[in-house]
Amino acid sequence: MEALLPPSLASLKEALERLPGIGPRSALRLIQAFLRKPELLQSVLGSLQQVQTSVRMCRRCGFWAESDGGLCIICTDAGREEPVLCVVKEPSDILAIERSQAFRGQYHVLGGVLDPLSGVQEKDLRLKELWQRIRTEGYEEVVLALGTSPEAETTTYYIARHLADWPGRITRFASGIPVGSDLEYVDPLTLSRSLRERQPIHV
Amino acid sequence: MKQIYGLVQVRALELRDFRRYEHALLEFPTEGVAFVGPNAAGKTSFLEALHKVALLRGFGKEEEMVRWGKRGYRLRVRLSTGTAEVSYEQGKGTRVVWEGEAITPLARWIGRIPVVLLRPGDSEWIEGPAAVRRRWADRLLSQVSSTYLGTLMQYERALAQRNALLGQPDSTPALLDSWEALLVETGPFLQRMRLQLAPLLEDSLRTFYGCFGPEKIHLHYKTTVDPSPEAWRKAWSHLRPKEVHVGRTLIGPHLEDFQVQLGEQPARGYASEGQKKSLLIALKWAELQHLKGQQTFSPLLLLDDVGEKLDKPRLEALGQLTRLAGQTFVTDVEERRVREAFPELPIVRLPLMS
Numbered sequence: 001m002e003a004l005l006p007p008s009l010a011s012l013k014e015a016l017e018r019l020p021g022i023g024p025r026s027a028l029r030l031i032q033a034f035l036r037k038p039e040l041l042q043s044v045l046g047s048l049q050q051v052q053t054s055v056r057m058c059r060r061c062g063f064w065a066e067s068d069g070g071l072c073i074i075c076t077d078a079g080r081e082e083p084v085l086c087v088v089k090e091p092s093d094i095l096a097i098e099r100s101q102a103f104r105g106q107y108h109v110l111g112g113v114l115d116p117l118s119g120v121q122e123k124d125l126r127l128k129e130l131w132q133r134i135r136t137e138g139y140e141e142v143v144l145a146l147g148t149s150p151e152a153e154t155t156t157y158y159i160a161r162h163l164a165d166w167p168g169r170i171t172r173f174a175s176g177i178p179v180g181s182d183l184e185y186v187d188p189l190t191l192s193r194s195l196r197e198r199q200p201i202h203v
Numbered sequence: 204m205k206q207i208y209g210l211v212q213v214r215a216l217e218l219r220d221f222r223r224y225e226h227a228l229l230e231f232p233t234e235g236v237a238f239v240g241p242n243a244a245g246k247t248s249f250l251e252a253l254h255k256v257a258l259l260r261g262f263g264k265e266e267e268m269v270r271w272g273k274r275g276y277r278l279r280v281r282l283s284t285g286t287a288e289v290s291y292e293q294g295k296g297t298r299v300v301w302e303g304e305a306i307t308p309l310a311r312w313i314g315r316i317p318v319v320l321l322r323p324g325d326s327e328w329i330e331g332p333a334a335v336r337r338r339w340a341d342r343l344l345s346q347v348s349s350t351y352l353g354t355l356m357q358y359e360r361a362l363a364q365r366n367a368l369l370g371q372p373d374s375t376p377a378l379l380d381s382w383e384a385l386l387v388e389t390g391p392f393l394q395r396m397r398l399q400l401a402p403l404l405e406d407s408l409r410t411f412y413g414c415f416g417p418e419k420i421h422l423h424y425k426t427t428v429d430p431s432p433e434a435w436r437k438a439w440s441h442l443r444p445k446e447v448h449v450g451r452t453l454i455g456p457h458l459e460d461f462q463v464q465l466g467e468q469p470a471r472g473y474a475s476e477g478q479k480k481s482l483l484i485a486l487k488w489a490e491l492q493h494l495k496g497q498q499t500f501s502p503l504l505l506l507d508d509v510g511e512k513l514d515k516p517r518l519e520a521l522g523q524l525t526r527l528a529g530q531t532f533v534t535d536v537e538e539r540r541v542r543e544a545f546p547e548l549p550i551v552r553l554p555l556m557s
Contacts, residue, residue, distance in 0.1 A: 114381070116367035122378070150360040150385055158381035187311060189353035 062109030062126055063091050080104050083140040089113055113146055113155040141169040148175055211316050211500050212530050215281040220270035222248040232549055235531035237541040240553030246534035250505045252278050256289045257316035259297055314346045317494045317502035321487050321509050326479050329470045333460035344396055347497040351396050358389040362452055370450035387432035393456040394430035407489035415481035421464035428454040484520050491527035501529030510540045518544045
């Protein structure tokens with residue numbers, strides 16, 4: 001079937017398929033949409049170029065930034081006064097936490113987690129920047145929100161161990177029962193951890 | 204997810220592009236069935252399909268289970284409690300849909316249809332390396348406890364990562380410590396579960412084996428380190444240099460073994476052919492009893508071509524296993540033997556496939 005496509009479309013299809021979440025069928029559908037609506041193609045092209053020229057990694061936290069100073073919208077927000085630093089794996093994790101509107105502190109994007117099997121080492125993560133920020137930016141708490149995969153757990157432990165002598169509080173996101181769900185649907189591993197890390201009730 | 208409660212019974216099984224079957228649909232009565240036919244008639248494919256549906260693993264490699272020239276296969280079972288579809292596609296892997304809902308992660312599915320399987324190669328459990336018995340124990344424990352399965356997956360991942368790190372020149376103590384934190388959280392739990400399993404099975408093994416011979420069976424789990432975080436850390440404080448040198452972790456459940464003894468002798472290397480057969484039938488009895496005791500429902504019993512070369516008492520003992528099973532599926536080349544051992548099982552005759 002590939003042989004039926006003109007060479008430029010075949011190469012576009014191949015490029016699209018390399019994107020996360022896009023298989024052969026979605027690639028063809030995108031191509032079809034681009035060809036049917038040239039203005040759509042134009043606007044996507046324009047946006048891509050804009051992103052390529054102006055989006056940078058925030059020089060402080062590692063989130064996406066576009067301003068001249070190289071800081072992102074969160075780092076320049078004067079209203080975020082809570083002296084808490086939340087460490088996440090990827091920029092998209094910041095969006096997830098922000099959606100909850102529950103956090104008013106600062107973020108630090110690690111850019112991954114320790115993963116010797118895939119060759120990810122300490123030097124591949126933004127750890128030096130993290131130590132530097134914790135030393136100089138006056139936080140009272142560092143909260144680790146890296147996830148619960150074995151790699152994430154290990155990275156959490158590694159960071160906490162490194163900060164053992166730091167006077168502030170080191171915490172991690174709790175694991176537990178999703179809000180609004182019944183116990184019988186929660187997997188036993190999550191249940192056993194929720195039980196181990198149970199909370200006192202304040203009345 | 205809707206729970207499966209009560210007796211799990213397979214009412215119907217449908218295969219598409221599985222092994223040599225393009226399409227096959229079979230309905231089963233409550234007792235189960237015996238598939239009878241010559242070699243290469245495709246009898247085992249039905250047992251394999253049931254095993255895949257229950258434990259998400261067949262008897263061979265996935266690619267071999269796909270019909271020649273196809274990219275995947277689809278299995279559907281209608282149970283007494285609902286319908287499950289288990290499909291496989293090259294490059295995408297296995298997918299489970301229960302009553303219209305996709306199951307993720309797949310580990311959540313294991314244990315919903317408990318299974319006990321006996322195949323001709325199973326004397327490996329006696330003669331084979333420790334890894335065979337570890338896999339066997341993991342399969343049994345995972346069907347009873349999804350906490351065990353989840354913990355095992357975490358342990359294996361952390362172990363692979365620590366081993367990868369040990370092999371790298373810049374593995375620092377701080378990094379090793381961090382991987383060990385997860386290993387000491389998961390490893391001792393696996394050890395304790397296996398340590399508890401051994402005496403439970405030993406009891407039923409002895410009872411059932413008593414029908415065959417006077418030898419007392421011993422089943423003992425041998426650890427490489429005591430099942431506590433403190434013991435693990437202490438062991439590592441001496442072992443680490445050696446581990447860095449060889450590039451792998453030298454303590455833990457991934458190296459441990461179940462030891463089987465008949466009377467005073469280890470079964471491995473000393474058991475006669477007859478004793479091995481008796482031991483395996485007794486083992487299946489113990490597994491059935493264990494699964495039945497831990498679950499609210501009885502397991503499926505899959506017996507693949509094991510009647511051959513069994514004498515009358517052992518054949519009768521094999522038939523006894525059905526008493527503990529929820530439903531039994533048997534394959535055999537000889538109809539007379541099946542009738543003798545499993546008089547209550549209806550027979551499905553399969554012709555030689557062209």
